[in-house]
Amino acid sequence: MLRRSARAHLLGLIAAAVLPVWLFAAYLLVQYALQQQTRFEQDALRTARQVSLVVEAELVNLQTILDGLSKSATLANGDLKAFHDETSRLVQGTDQVLTLNDAGGNQLTNTDIAQGENLLLVEPATAEESEKLKSAGVLVSNVFADRGSGGYRVAVSRRVLGPKGEQWLLSISVPTTRIRDVMLPAVPEGWTVGIGDRGGNYITRSTQHEKVTGKPGLPEYVDKIVGSAGSFKSRNFEGATLLAGYYRSTYSGWFYAANVPLSDVQAPLWRSLAAICGIGLAALLLSLALAYVVGKRLTEATIDLAGRAEALGLGREVEPMSTSVAEFATVAKAMVDAERAIAKRTRELETVLETVPAAVWFTYDPQARQVIRNRFAAELMGLLTRKSFGTPDRVIDTVAVKDGHTVTREDRPLSRAMRGETIDNQEFAYTLPSGVQRHLLSSARPIRDPGGSIIGAVQISLDISERKRGEEQRQLLVNELNHRVKNTLAVVQSIANQTIRNASDLTEAGLNLSSRLVSLAKAHDILTRENWSGADLADLIMNSIKPHAALDRFQISGEDVWLPPNVALSFALALHELATNAIKYGALSNSTGTVSVAWNIVGDDRVRHLELEWREEGGPPVARVVRKGFGTQLLKRVFAYDSAGGVVLDFEKSGLRCIFHLNLSEAEAADDRLLP
Known part of the structure; x- marks a missing residue:
């Protein structure tokens, strides 16, 4: 295929510009309209997703509270009075309400009601909600009316086990105004953002919250929210046509819709129409002269942009780009931001791997002889010095024993994971070259590319040597106790x-x-x-x-x-x-x-x-x-x-x-x- 530079294409375009000025202006206008609408659609989608991230983070914070309470000793012992006191202290001074229900919908505790008073009977979870709880362990509710205050609330629930193994539901709820307050800082000026639950009812909206919360959305609006994300045009409650972008969360099932009046989208278009018509003829005459200069700059900028894309792909630092072309500057800035984000995430991962008290090995060697190890793995293997993280190093010679039998290098977790096997919590005794013995609890997984092919493997091991020594000590103490008892008898x-x-x-x-x-x-x-x-x-x-x-x-x-x-x-x-x-x-x-x-x-x-x-x-x-x-x-x-x-x-x-x-x-x- 014959390829020409951007400069050559621009010259050819100008040379072929024989269409009337009005046709040229109309073409530019259409292109501009499409570009503006696409940009607003992208902005709407991005705004909806940003709002979802802020709100979902708040929901995850509520889930974290439930995760901590699920490990409460009073809950495990079935002491509902003590558990009620514990949860009441936790939510004191907040708008949060904690409840504990059994499988039949009977409330066992409620921080809004004194323990011992008549508790409410709530509707049991639907089949869909029960399936969600069973698969994910956590459920974010639809909006519901607060019987006490008359307002509306939403709740995050998780399954917990009672003292006899019964299935209970631990929930924490907040008023919808809290969702609104969390959302508002993320709503751009001039935009309206609404949040709806799985049933199509409004949880909140950045404007007219009190009017719409708990109410169903317009059918013609809600029916267009199909799939995980998209955009559409529809009328609102006031009859104005909106351009909307939406995103539906897989965590809560809620939808987040960002709206902007279509008139705001089209206003720049109509303002530009007069200007384009006026300067169309002058632009046609000047374009031939400018085409060469602009084409040259585009070509140079394209070459520079390609070089930065190559550096990003190879993991090298991407330098900022100075160009007069806004789109190229945007792409170049995005590449710089992407490189910095990748570097930041890489440093975060390295810091986590260097901090976590578990030994981690990566390998991309089919024979699992070359490995990348974290600090804990190096210390566990008796390596005082090692290469920087990310640099492969050869494994050391150790003797591995499992269930009393020596395990060859090919049958160890990392090698087996390179063959596609999954290893979970298997104990091995390793003898290092120094003679030191370590007991490790190891798990391993293959690393696959998007096509499913194995490209590497990872092994995570916990040092259980102290636990093993403790077990041996306990056995010695039991034997000593038996001996003392026999002597006494x-x-x-x-x-x-x-x-x-x-x-x-x-x-x-x-x-x-x-x-x-x-x-x-x-x-x-x-x-x-x-x-x-x-x-x-x-x-x-x-x-x-x-x-x-x-x-x-x-x-x-x-x-x-x-x-x-x-x-x-x-x-x-x-x-x-x-x-x-x-x-x-x-x-x-x-x-x-x-x-x-x-x-x-x-x-x-x-x-x-x-x-x-x-x-x-x-x-x-x-x-x-x-x-x-x-x-x-x-x-x-x-x-x-x-x-x-x-x-x-x-x-x-x-x-x-x-x-x-x-x-x-x-x-x-x-x-x-x-x-x-």
Whole structure:
């Protein structure tokens, strides 16, 4: 195809301009009229869309409030009173009303009505609205009358789950005046913008809001709003012909229509008709002389514009263009704005990817060997330095394991996504070259071009290493708890068996068993307070003797000693037996006897021995016991940790003397041993 420059075309046009001046003027007039009408249609469409963006942003803000309330603990627990108080505080001082309805349309709470008063019965959602709620989870209502104030409102609703899994509807409504106030700053001077709901009723209009809100629009006007966007001519309520552009939102289903009187559109045309007729002849004579100059400028400007379009396509910076041709200047400015917008969005995306605490990898390599990673992904893989974001880099060699099996590079999420697979929340254990192990929860998706062909893939992974370590720690704690419970049950069983065996009757056995178990429980309380790390000997002695006698009958002295858990239990039982025996037969059986408890540590840090003496004085004369009861057997058996340790009982005439010898080093090592 033969192509000529703009200059050549202009010269040919002028040379062929043999038509009468009036025909030439008429041609220009028609072209001008079409251009003006097209521009106004575009302005109308753009205005309608701009207004929709402002209003829909307000609706999304209302949805955000619902999203936050849907996670309320009071709602999850079904505490409607507390939920009513919470929502009432939230909307206090605003024109917002929050309601909670069940599936049958019964109101459960309403911030306009005190909780406990009779609530309203509202109409359940229609089949179309129910389908919208089911698919999107959110529904923007049509305009409806406010029964309280007599005005009109609109609402945003979302589904929430009740405490038993029932389907409830959480809604927030505002008066239509609020929609009007939000819209007005976006309405250009001289334009009229109206908003209608899915049923064709007006929600608001930039003029005569009070007159039209809640009312149906003119049928001949509303019937022309077909599809998602368009323009048309129609009469308004006053009978004037309008040029209208509309846009219907996919989020709310509302339509936004921007109108301008057709007379305003045509006025410049009629004013231009007189001027065109007057200068038509002069323009024809001058055009030949100007054609060369204008054509040259157009050609140069076109070349410059093409260069900027190429730079925009390659992602390079687009320089501003200086030209006397307004359209070229507009296109050039649009290209500059587009380049800056693309650069801004790119920086925003990079900032998000560099900030989000998730590892992100992109690849456009069919083998998934070259990747683009964000900062978190680099740190997760142990890379201290990396290339700038957007620059491909080679993957590092790691060992991946899933469900106990090693996963090859070809079967990992990013490689599978390059083959068209979708991976959701799969756990992998990666071993880095440094030996560090990471547990990742990974998802991956293919990236497709508009034709559906795979051009790349993206993988997002969360570091769940801490969660895995926490699970392992919890399992260790469960195992330790099982071990401690078994040990305690063994101790209780031993106490019960020997108590019953040495008791003369069941009543005595019950009292003795109860007393010994209480002593064991008090020792458990001390150990529980210390997270079963052990117990302080002095605290243990005080808690063991306090239930039996006044502390002024005792003389207690000794250095700080920390006992392992099972040794602490043994001492608690032994001290209980000694105190009980002293009350029955020894120094505590009268009003003058005393008991001294003293201990000290001998040895070094490697082998430490505890020596503790229980000495009674001032009691009845003591005779040596021939028959060994439960208490004596317990004292002898509980502390036999090594051949050098044990218990020495000396029945002196002045009172019982009991000496404990305990190898603390060995006792700490043998903490897991069951008590007899």
